[in-house]
Amino acid sequence: MSPVAKRRGRGHTGRAVAVAVVGVVVALGTAFLVANLASRGDVQVRLGDDRFDAGRVENLARIIDEDGQPILFPDPANFSRSIYVDHQGGDPTTGWIALSAFVPDRPECTLTFDPEVDLFTIDDAQPASCDRDTTFPRSGAGLRVYATEVVDDRLTIDLQDPANAPD
Numbered sequence: 411m412s413p414v415a416k417r418r419g420r421g422h423t424g425r426a427v428a429v430a431v432v433g434v435v436v437a438l439g440t441a442f443l444v445a446n447l448a449s450r451g452d453v454q455v456r457l458g459d460d461r462f463d464a465g466r467v468e469n470l471a472r473i474i475d476e477d478g479q480p481i482l483f484p485d486p487a488n489f490s491r492s493i494y495v496d497h498q499g500g501d502p503t504t505g506w507i508a509l510s511a512f513v514p515d516r517p518e519c520t521l522t523f524d525p526e527v528d529l530f531t532i533d534d535a536q537p538a539s540c541d542r543d544t545t546f547p548r549s550g551a552g553l554r555v556y557a558t559e560v561v562d563d564r565l566t567i568d569l570q571d572p573a574n575a576p577d
Contacts, residue, residue, distance in 0.1 A: 460570035464495055464508075467565050471502040479525045480548070482511060491569050493556065494523065494530070496548065503560045508567040510554035513544060521546065521553075 464470060464483065474481060480496035492511035499505035513519040513532070519540035521530040530546040530553070546552050557568040 460568060462493075462567045462569055464565040464567055467497075467502040467506075467560055467563055470495065470565055471497045477525075479523045480509070482523075484511075492520070493567065493569070494521075495558075495565070495567070496550075503563070506558040506560065506565055507550055508556040508558050509550040510556070513540070514552070514554060516540065519544070523548075 462483070464481075470481065474495075474497045480494040483493050483495060485491040485493075494509045494511055496507045496509070497505050498507070509530075511521050513521065518537055519532055520536060522533050523529075524531050527545075528548050530548070532540045532542055532544050534542070536542075559566045559568070
């Protein structure tokens with residue numbers, strides 16, 4: 411004989427079905443609301459941080475000085491905000507610049523740095539639509555430049571808005 415008596419009437423199955431139905435209705439309502447708001451343009455999806463901690467300024471300055479070229483930081487999320495970080499001068503707390511690694515308004519045309527000519531160029535591996543004669547100076551003139559800040563001996567780059575996007 412069983413120590414627990416059987417219940418009569420509507421069992422747990424009815425309750426489980428009711429809870430599942432309510433869950434589905436809530437999920438569909440939430441999805442509809444999000445889709446409706448997104449279609450109006452009132453919602454901005456923000457994945458990841460807009461401030462990038464590039465590392466300790468002493469280490470970055472030493473690497474740039476030893477290699478003779480800026481450091482490329484590929485965007486690990488979606489490769490849409492890869493940047494070059496460069497340093498000029500002897501003081502590691504000043505002289506920082508962060509540049510877009512793409513030709514402005516042509517994200518399919520990525521840039522490489524050629525230390526022999528001290529220019530950002532487009533290499534032969536890029537799509538045929540990219541003009542191979544396009545170059546940019548190391549200073550970043552003509553490229554999107556992002557604001558940099560040194561806080562507690564660490565370089566922080568604001569990727570949200572370029573400091574001087576080309577017109």
